[in-house]
Amino acid sequence: MTGPDGEEASALLRRLPGVRAVDLELVDARLLTPRVRRLRFTGGGLDGLRAVAGQDLMVAVPASGRTHFRRRYTIRRLAPDVPAVDLDIVLHGEGPGARWAAAAAVGARVEAIGPRGKIGLAEGASWHLFVGDESALPAIFSMIEALPSGAAALAVLEVAGADEQQQLEGSRCDVALRWLHRTSAPGTGTLLADEIAGLPLPRGHGHAYVFGELRQVAAARAGLIARGVDPEDIDHKAYWRLGVANAAHGEPPRPEPA
Numbered sequence: 001m002t003g004p005d006g007e008e009a010s011a012l013l014r015r016l017p018g019v020r021a022v023d024l025e026l027v028d029a030r031l032l033t034p035r036v037r038r039l040r041f042t043g044g045g046l047d048g049l050r051a052v053a054g055q056d057l058m059v060a061v062p063a064s065g066r067t068h069f070r071r072r073y074t075i076r077r078l079a080p081d082v083p084a085v086d087l088d089i090v091l092h093g094e095g096p097g098a099r100w101a102a103a104a105a106v107g108a109r110v111e112a113i114g115p116r117g118k119i120g121l122a123e124g125a126s127w128h129l130f131v132g133d134e135s136a137l138p139a140i141f142s143m144i145e146a147l148p149s150g151a152a153a154l155a156v157l158e159v160a161g162a163d164e165q166q167q168l169e170g171s172r173c174d175v176a177l178r179w180l181h182r183t184s185a186p187g188t189g190t191l192l193a194d195e196i197a198g199l200p201l202p203r204g205h206g207h208a209y210v211f212g213e214l215r216q217v218a219a220a221r222a223g224l225i226a227r228g229v230d231p232e233d234i235d236h237k238a239y240w241r242l243g244v245a246n247a248a249h250g251e252p253p254r255p256e257p258a
């Protein structure tokens, strides 16, 4: 299948070692919250697939005509023996990914490539701090749920309101969630950075993970560095960019240098 980036799935598979193509069929869809829809897929290519918490699938979401756009969605849960995979997708309104996720009906088929993503849980950290918005909740929650008992996790989470707060589904670690309710449009406020400025950080050697809107990720990371967290101990990734569609390969385009 050829996307608007002109890159065949087979070329991507050659370029990205360890990933495979999966043909997904939607078997269940339900709203987790008013703005997040959980899509459950099955598909033969999921047999035996292994992924670490936080990895994602690059889905070829249908667009007009024969083309598609690749959009990346975190693997919220993978059951390779069923086989089934859950993706939790923000229904933010604009864009081929959000439109597809809102409308997809049981039986719909879509091609995906994965698992993708290099950010995983840091070994040896005595605490783990997660920062992000609704788009980051699947990564943050699956990473927290993968932490062993005895590990300490703190998450600072920006969502639209109380009805967008989700529940962890089976964590074993010692975890505290701090929910922040935005008062402006997604991607526009400074809630995450403001919270980080006053956040009590645990003692010991921690690791931070920051995902979400491009500028908010940069601001949160800068805030953590200002608080004395070593940049080496911060993994960060922009998932989307305010007012700008993600590129055809699924990542937000970088701003031009000033």
Ligand SMILES: Cc1cc2nc3c(=O)[nH]c(=O)nc-3n(C[C@H](O)[C@H](O)[C@H](O)COP(=O)(O)OP(=O)(O)OC[C@H]3O[C@@H](n4cnc5c(N)ncnc54)[C@H](O)[C@@H]3O)c2cc1C
Residues within 6 Å of the ligand: 056, 071, 072, 073, 074, 075, 087, 088, 089, 090, 091, 092, 094, 095, 096, 097, 098, 099, 117, 134, 135, 136, 138, 139, 186, 187, 237, 238, 239, 240, 241, 242, 243, 244, 245, 246, 247, 250, 251, 252
């Ligand atoms: C590694 C990775 C993992 C990701 N995992 C998930 C996931 O599990 N669940 C998930 O929902 N998203 C996830 N995302 C983010 C998702 O890929 C982007 O939000 C993407 O822009 C969605 O594509 P789209 O076609 O809906 O919108 P686009 O065509 O990319 O953008 C159209 C417009 O919508 C706006 N927009 C895009 N995303 C949002 C948003 N979340 N909130 C408000 N406005 C937005 C843009 O600013 C733009 O103006 C992930 C991204 C990456 C890189």
